[in-house]
Amino acid sequence: MKSHIRELLARAIEKAAKGGELKVTDLPPLLLEPPKQKELGDLATNVALIWAKEQRKSPRAIAEAILKNLEDPDGILARAEVAGPGFLNFSFSPRFCYERLRAVEDGRELEVDLGRGEKVQVEFASANPTGPLHVGHGRVAVIGDVLARLFEAAGFAVEREYYVNDTGRQIEQLGLSIYLRYRELHGETIAFPQEGYPGDYVRELAAEVKRRWGERFLAEKREDAVQFLSGFGGESLLGAIRRDLADFGITFDSFVSEKGLRERKEVERTIELLRSRGLLYREEGAEWFRATAYGDDKDRTVVKSDGELTYFASDIAYHRNKFERGFKKLINVWGADHHGYVNRLKAAVKALGYDPEILHVVLVQMVHLTRGGEPVRMGKRLGEFVTLREVVEEVGKDAARFFFLMRKSDSHLDFDLELAKKESSENPVFYVQYAHARIASIFEQARQSGIDVEAVRSNAVMLERLERAEEMELIKRVIQCPEAIEESVRELEPHRLAFYLLELAGEFHRYYNRFRVISDDGELTRARLVLLRNVQKVVRSGLHLLGVEAPSRMAPRDEAALDAAAGAAESSTRGR
RNA sequence: GCGCCAGUAGCUCAGGUGGACAGAGCAACGGCCUUCUAAGCCGUAGGUCAGGGGUUCGAAUCCCUUCUGGCGCGCCA
Incomplete structure (x- = not known):
């Protein structure tokens, strides 16, 4: 609809320019929006106001000139007029609306072709496999998933990817936590470390290890056992995460493993590339990337003084890998707690010679979870947190998904479990x-x-x-x-x-x-x-x-059942 | 201390590349079921767009500043 008007406007302006009524210049970035009061029409533009200074004419005079030259051979418009300080207001003709409606029925009007088959990647969720997903992950996941669906609808070739941090300190801590719980199960008293994962799921994993392998790890060397259990735990938890997401309507086309990138030496090679371009330097025994040369506020460590690569080093290699796969657009959906990461990643992308404009980072703000108004602490390092699965089971997939999509992603989201449960019919x-x-x-x-x-x-x-x-x-x-x-x-x-x-x-x-x-x-x-x-x-x-069901039937509210649930023959409060 | 996000009706939030009297849902109050599901509809009330400066013909929107909340500022991931 907008595009139709835009075209008419462009022609009218061209004609007015030819006739000398307007100066010939490029079309300004005009705004074409529905006016606040719908009596004024369906769409309004402020070209004349924007142009007033440049054209050295009053906005109204400009608007009149455009209007005078406006031709509408197909009868799209029912009305076009100058109003207020110089707005041009348009109303569509019923005939045009009927025609578009017919197009919807034919399926033409819903096809949006912005993408023309271009390759786009959406990377989202990407939670570390060290515990179950919590609600915050759920929000990120839904936003990523729906972005992917939208891009598909708009004619892009979309790939959904999950990046798995399956190596490094946190995974080791997971393995150690399982190991210690496992020994507890064998009757030992263990001082559980502060950095360990305290959740019950760790005990469950330890119990499973005991079931499957008996006392095997009591005899093994601690490092070997921990290493094995890290791998076992990571895989189990990734499986659980995938099930949680699948039950939430979310699947992926590919999983990229950080461990795999390392094993294939992609990380080393990428660091070597940066080194060979003189973008690294040594200081205090570590190796640093000159991120400040590319717009970041600090230089960043890529190789620690003990020779280990940092997480950031892997991430550089991972994004190089993405660029090499030829995507025209890369979208990363991250929790907002990673926002400090955006600049360093973009710096690395620039340093590698790729176009940073291809990479888009969507930051999703925190979910503030409450239960009956009381804040619920979240975080993998705390014993109690509310998982995505719990929330979905409580309020339903559709309600949870829709709720996560009800606010723009950079606003904090208040999510009260009691409210979502108790008043789910108000959702x-x-x-x-x-x-x-x-x-x-x-x-x-x-x-x-x-x-x-x-x-x-x-x-x-x-x-x-x-x-x-x-x-x-x-x-x-x-x-x-x-x-x-x-x-x-x-x-x-x-x-x-x-x-x-x-x-x-x-x-x-x-x-x-x-x-x-x-x-x-x-x-x-x-x-x-x-x-x-x-x-x-x-x-x-x-x-x-949005990944939400469209039911053909919704159970009519059963007042008798509601009253029974309310406990007594209370007055039939006609609910909503 | 520095950076990012937010501060709009009692509550939760849209609007934010400047534009015509500031919007919605919930909550409150008052109406609408002998007719296609009342999980709905209609109406009333509710606002110094956090405060203060500035730019502009025009600011919720842009700039500066103060205040409040969240997050981030590691040779962690």
């Missing part, structure tokens, strides 16, 4: 799903009154009968869907799609309450069925992009 996800189910229900009703719903196609229906203001609003909202997807992709902000769906659902519920779809007027009934089918189609597509 906005139901509002959107209900719109989908309600429409399905109307179709069922129509079938029962003998209408062949599937056979009612837009090209055989008088869409012109949809002439109410509310109907036009609903149609316009439906045909905006591709723009919602485009914006979400362009800004890397999946929450925009969630907001769009809430608006669309709201528009539908309003309409539903105001008009009856099935009536004695067969022609009008068929036109409304076509409209609703397309509303439903967009809601369904949108929910699928």
